[in-house]
Amino acid sequence: MNTRQLQHFLALMNTGSLSAAADAVHLSQPALSRSIKALEDELRVSLFDRTNRRLHPTPFAMEYLERAKRIVFEERDGARTLNLMKNGAYGPLAFGLGSSVALDFLASLIRQLLATGPGLKIQAQVHSTDVLLDALQKEKLDFFIGDVGAAARYPELMAEPLYTCSFGWFARAGHPLAGRKGLTMDDLKEYPLIGSGYISEMLALKMAHLYGMQLPIETNFAASINNIETAHDLILSTDVLFPTTFLAMIKLLREKSVAILNVQPPFELDLTLGIVTIRHRTLTPAAKQSFSIIRSYFQEAEQEIAAYL
Incomplete structure (x- = not known):
């Protein structure tokens, strides 16, 4: 047995297809089949049932899967460690x-x-x-x-x-809502909202609960943006509102070019x-x-x- 055979086995388990696995490991299908057969002979068990030209993992394969992953990982990481010591x-x-x-x-x-x-x-x-x-x-x-x-x-x-992270609602300095106390979602809805490109399902549910927003949460935003520089540009040049972390706004806060809105309830998420x-x-x-x-x-x-x- 060698780790190359284990890599072939893992590829077949990951793809569920002999042809896809062969492509993944850059072998012909017959060569991959021979490698899997050699591994089965070494282990003295059948790893796949061959029916109707398809391969189905046996209980032996499912049991061996995590061990094979560890063996392949350890060999690769061992070589990596030696290379780090050298370099x-x-x-x-x-x-x-x-x-x-x-x-x-x-x-x-x-x-x-x-x-x-x-x-x-x-x-x-x-x-x-x-x-x-x-x-x-x-x-x-x-x-x-x-x-x-x-x-x-x-x-x-x-x-x-x-x-x-601490969260808040942000707008440009001089925005019509800046300085007003006790803003609600009804006040915020008068202006376009922009959101970050990624928010976990848990955070989205909490935000929707806080402010009565619809799910999926992205439907509440005029734009969802994964680039903070673009978000900054929109905040400074338009009347958009941006619910986000203080960390995302720290540059504009230093410049005093952005306002922290007083919104109720407070924007509190666990991140x-x-x-x-x-x-x-x-x-x-x-x-x-x-x-x-x-x-x-x-x-x-x-x-x-x-x-x-």
Whole structure:
């Protein structure tokens, strides 16, 4: 038995099709069939029932699935660890973060990493948590900064909570609603609402309950935008209202170009940001350094935002 055979087995389990699995591992169908047959001979069990030209996993296959995943992961991670030891601070670092954090922090993070590791090859992805979660599970990222609650359902992932978000309703400074007390949803509906491109189902339900909004929550917005710079531009140039985190608005708050609206009930949601990684995966030296920088950033952001609450 070798890990290549296990990779073939996993591909067949993932796709459920001999032809799709063969494409995934770049083999012909006969070659893949021979590899699976050799694995079955080694294990002395039938992993698939072959009926009507289709393959159906047997109970043996279902029992062996998680063990095969661990074996393949351990071999790949072992090779990765040796490569890290050889390269030290050099080599690739891939991570992701959301648009609201990236606007205020990404450039600073990269500057600090390159200052101590000029040989680094950094790949930074700016996407919503759902996209980053998928990329991490496919091992395309070393880590991402995002909603730690989204990772809780996956035992293979590990999250370090760092920052509990505060939420508010925001508009441009000088907006007709700025300075008014006790605004309600009826007041807000007089103006276009914009929303972020990603909101978890749990947060959407809570927001709908707070303000009597319809579900799906996106139907309440004139536009749903996954790019915080675009949202900022719309806020400053129009009368749109934006329910979002204070972290997403920190740049405009510093510039005093945005107003915090006094809306009742208060906009309170449960969202904690942090670092999400693959459990038991060896971390690169650069990733460990990144974590230290990220922790410091959120500590400073929490102190700064407290002044607006």
